[in-house]
Amino acid sequence: MQTIDTEVYRVWDRGVRGFHWINLVSMLGLLGTGLVIYNGKTLGISGDGKVFLKELHVWCGYVFVANxxxxxxxxxxxxxxxxxxxxxxxxxxxxxxxxxYLGSLRDKDRRSYLGHNPLGRLMVIALLLLMTLQAITGLVLAGTDLYYPPLGAWIANWVAASGVDPSTLLPGDKSMVDTTAWDEMRTFRGPFIFLHEQVFFVLMGATVLHIAGVVVAEFKERNGLISAMITGEKRLVKPPVDLPRASEADTDAV
Ligand code: HEM
Structure with a gap:
């Protein structure tokens, strides 16, 4: 059997690896609960069931935002x-x-990268931006829909009917709210739920592309891209073009 000489390089530190896997798990939770909320009417979910799902979604959201x-x-x-x-x-x-990099894509002998290849880097930037937007709109909706932090107390003060203690308002219960203030709050909420839905679809598309890109690169480049997110190390056949200079490299990378 032919053996190929590889060299092991450290690339992803513990922080990046931890972020990646916590992000994956919290996004799966958000995706699952989000899809059920989105299709709530079709699935016949209403009232308490919907509030419970939103609460579950928001708790996954807090993990996602903190991470x-x-x-x-x-x-x-x-x-x-x-x-x-x-x-x-x-x-x-x-x-x-x-x-x-694009020029070398058809070559058998592709350029070798230790960090992200240039296309992968663009995708990571896009994913982080989309996730940040989704986190911001989600945090606003947690206030408008459930009176949850960070904006929940402010929203409750806004919509509570006169004489009602805002902290006693319950999600979904309109009996103790001022209807004019409620309608204003729903108008304020409009752009946030619109963005939250649209970014959700774009983010799902980008996530599928990200996974497809990683799998294709793993097969074509055979440099342990996927296992590197677990071990922190890549095994490269040829020296990477983005090897940090000694002054930039960290000894505590893994
Ligand atoms: C990757 C991140 C996220 C994804 C993919 C996602 C996905 C979704 C989807 C598909 C819906 C249903 C929209 C609808 O019913 O029209 C939804 C609703 C909601 N999301 Fe998220 N979400 C994410 C992050 C967050 C975060 C970080 C929070 C807050 C901490 C949050 C809070 C909410 C709330 C309160 C709703 C209910 C809005 C409603 O339909 O009344 N989401 N999300």
């Missing part, structure tokens, strides 16, 4: 390939690299 916020911080504190300075560097050198 995303933690990843934002790691962009400043993490190792070389976790940093915003590496991910968001879309300068002339990046454009040249993207051209070279």
């Amino acid at each position: 995303l916020a933690w990843r934002m911080v790691q962009g400043f504190t993490g190792s070389h390939f976790a940093r915003w300075g590496t991910i968001l560097r879309l300068d002339r050198q990046y454009v040249r690299e993207l051209r070279n």
Whole structure:
């Protein structure tokens, strides 16, 4: 049997790997509960059932938001390939690299990357932006629909009928709200639910593309892309073109 010489390189630190898998699990929870809420009428779910599903969705959402916020911080504190300075560097050198990479796609001997390849990097930026937008609209909806933090107390104050203690308002119960204030609040909510639905579809499309891209790259490049998200290490046949200089590399990358 022919053996291929590979070299092992550290790439993803614990923070990035932890973020990735917590993100996957919380997104599956959000996707599952979100789809049931979206099809609630067709599925015959109403009243308490819908409120329960929204509560479950929002708790998954808090895990998702906390994890995303933690990843934002790691962009400043993490190792070389976790940093915003590496991910968001879309300068002339990046454009040249993207051209070279696209040009090498048909070659058997593709360019080798330790971090994201130039296409993968664009996808990661798109995913992080979409997730941030989804987190912001979701947090607003948690207030308008359930009176949950961060905006729940403010929304409850806004819509409570006079003489009603805002903290006693229950999700879905309109008997203690001021109808004019309620209608205004629903108008305010409109753009957020619209964005939350639209971004959901785009995000799902982007996630499918991301997974397809990873699987194709794993088969074509055979550099342990998927296992690297578990072990933190890639096995490369040839030296990567994006190997950090000694001054940029971190010894605590894994
Ligand atoms: C990847 C992230 C997310 C996905 C894919 C997602 C998906 C969805 C979907 C499909 C719906 C149903 C929309 C509809 O009924 O028209 C929904 C509703 C909702 N989402 Fe999310 N969501 C995400 C993140 C969040 C977050 C972070 C929160 C808050 C912490 C949140 C809070 C809500 C609330 C309160 C609703 C109910 C809105 C309603 O239909 O009345 N979501 N979400």
